[in-house]
Amino acid sequence: MNASSHTALLPTLNSSELKRFGRHLILPEFGLAAQQRLKAGSVLLIGLGGLGSPSSLYLAAAGVGRIGIVDADVVEETNLQRQIVHGHAMLGHMKTESAAARMLDINPDLQIERHDVRFTIDNAIDLISQYDVIVDGTDNFPTRYLVNDTCVKLGKPNVYGGVLRFDGQLSVFDARHGPCYRCLFPEPPPMEFAPNCAEAGVLGVLPGVIGSLQATEVIKLLTGVGTPMIGRMLVYDGLDLSFTTIEVAKATDCPICSLASENIKLQETVMACGAPVGRSISASDLQSRLAAGDDLVVVDVRNPGEWLAGTISGAIGLPKPQIEQALIQAGAPPLPKDRDLVLVCQSGMRSSAIIKSLVAAGYDAGRLYNLELGMAAWPGEVHPLGDKHWLLHKAGH
């Protein structure tokens, strides 16, 4: 796409379009040529949710010639708080059907292409290759990474928007001229920060702000008017009502855009919500299992000083540094591999780290339990660890 060339080949506007887009045509920076470029342009909207709603409406209204819409979901009542392209009459209908009807009502000359599918590794190349500009309106990290990687591979600009609670982000990732999404975020965030895992809320008007800005960037990219947000990230704080722009640079070691196109392999991004490594057990479940006399070993990995306040009855004390030292020196700590182990610390952080190390050392992840929130949330009685050492308890049960 080169906005300044091929002017002679640009489509003409019919009399209805000349009337409809009159407010664009009288903008000195815009004019007839920019409007013709919009008509010649094509956009793929991935996701018709909160972000896709305003961008679909404004891009249809602005006179983009061809718009592809991708979504496999149906309209639900909980969507209507923010997904303003859909209405009550369309509850239960495909989002693509709902959005297409609204967009054609706004602009009957629009060429609209419905893709009633999930955006997946199998159709990513085919879908993105058909359009000039891609709008990322997804609500989950695996799809967002797939959109990014495919855009980098095919050399397409990716208009990115993200919203969470009261905050929004916007950028244009075009790896030919600046960073890609993975330059900034090489891997997905920890699960507790991933909105699709935490089901975090969002102020309904927030995606309206960010989605409208995405539409603005699309129009700039298609027409060549203005300066697109390449190499810059807009951060919007809805509570303060502040917009901050930060410079974002290409990462020379980016796992995707540092590669030649033919070496970029699309991959699934796996986010295991709620199950990092090993298993977790709540305090009440652990109490039940102990009361039932289940065969399990409770290992308190806190430091000896922390044991003074007491620990779970029957627990053996083996501080985290001691386990790590044993892993390095002997390849394994003095803990059985053939029994269920419940790792305990004060908050659940250190024990979680130890579980990762034990799995790496060959322990069965299915037999390793992390006490959720650690001793801080333990509601049961505590007992002195005293001089009990794991060796004394090995023969227990």
Ligand SMILES: [Zn+2]
């Ligand atoms: Zn990159």
